Amino acid sequence: FEVQTWYSAPYPEEYSQHKILYICEFCLKYMNSSYISHRHELKCQYKHPPGNEIYRSSDGEISIFEVDGRQMPIYCQNLCLLAKMFLNSKTLYYDVEPFLFYVLTENDNEGCHFVGYFSKEKVDTGNHYNVSCILTLPIYQRKGYGNLLIQFSYVLSRIESKTGTPEKPLSDLGLLSYRNYWRLTICYELRNFSASNMAANTRQRRTLSLHSIAMNTGLMVNDVVTTLESLKFLTRDPISGNYAIRVDEEVVSCTIEKWELKKYKTIEESRVIWAP
Template identity: 45%
Template sequence: MPTIEQRAYQLKVKDMRSKWKGSQELREKLAASGGEETSEDREPILDGFAPDYDLRLFREAQALAAIKIEEELGDIHTDKGTRFVVMGKYMMEVWYQSPYPGDACRVPRLFVCEYCLNHHTSATGAHRHRAKCVWRHPPGDEVYRKDNLSVWQVDGRKHKQYCQQLCLLAKFFLDHKTLYYDVEPFLFYVMTCADEEGCHVVGYFSKEKNSFLNYNVSCILTLPPYQRQGYGRLLIDFSYLLTKVEGKVGSPETPLSDLGLISYRSYWKEALLRRLCSAPGPTLCIRDLSKDLAIASSDIVSTLQERGLMKYWKGKHIVLKKQEVLEEVSRRCERARCVEASCLRWSPPAAPAPPR
């Protein structure tokens, strides 16, 4: 119920409006001119159309809205296309352009829901959506959980719209990303970090359901706010964990982005040198090493050659154990974050039946 002061103020405004008769002279003048007149500052002449109270209230709201819009757009360049993506509490500057439909590809600042990934062109629309959105984690099955870190398997055929929105978001940060709408042949593994509000998307990788070239990753991305924190390595480690469970040997689909290539080379180097530190005996077979780590032989050989750990001597390839390199890797491995196979709740999808 309104208070006594509020009720008195309401009656006062109502009385002011009831006494207002309008400006007959202004209405006749506009009717004769056939249009609306404007003042020197190009504002329509509003005197005489509403009570002074309503007119003052409108102009105050108009001024506050103009100040707010100016503050929101003050740090945005005037170039065409999206410059920033607002997702949850983060505002990320985009690296490339993404073909969002309609006006979404032309607004300077795009708002994306961090749970369902629906996009909005204004802060007001995003705020209203956030109040109504019931999602708190990606769709699909949770196949991995350790502490507050989870990985969700999302089928591109069952959750087509979510996967399409995920691909469009990834295009802002991947130059070689060309797939946006044909998501049905892929599985998406979305990594999230949970708190009291919900599961926030950290990154993801996609994988073909049936890859004839044994690609275990088609596209991989860690969102900018979570980069350089070890999440990219966790995504790569998780992809190879799935490959091990499948009993296969895998490799990422090329071409990789610049950051993706750096992350993969770092992961291969640490995994190989950790295995070399624990390898018994004087001999080592690349084929056995590939089977143990689920890494393709070509990736193993290229990594060893890049680090100067493989030499061709007397008709044989020899892997060298350099003490300083092994000590460096042992120190890094102590700080590296790895996925635990015991936390995985996943089984390989059944292969499709051959045609008759």
């Protein structure tokens, strides 16, 4: 397939001066002619990203691979150059060793085809970032893959018993995707909370708080507050000045129903094989 890029990337001059850049969808090697690309296709040994497969959906249609920037620097550098053509805020190209890359693929008999990825630093520097950069190729957008990658990043955070947030600044599409994910995730959490409390007796009922929402979802408290405000679920007592969470169940139901009608794929958490 041929894709129109959005921004320029710092490929070597002998490649960037061509109108069309050919990229192998398996190893991400870049080439400047269709002849070289065809020759490479015949002998490329890659049929999936060069890392550990840490997730495969139950139907086998999608996988996520963890690729270490230190172990596979060329692949990861090529991935960053590819991302730069669709992300204006992308600045990392060659210093990939401190990062892990989580590559999403669609699978068929020919191999695991690159769909998108996110990266994150191996060592938490104290900012609690669980994503440094995130991208879904334009031809795979509007299929729910951006939401799936975001969901996976928070699954990893919860496995680590941490909360996380994406590194800023986000692209316009990235910010929109995260806001949609946060709204949906908090609506699911509020619905589950309401259902469990209705089923429990008085002594077993839980208390809803910003901290409990954050720990159950993996979201940072600041992101929880921002999302509750956007949903108009936070109210302030004019006398005491204290805030309370007031849930509109109709908004919760409509948000979830609208999402589920799209029938996008989501992460089956029991199928994630990963440890910090």
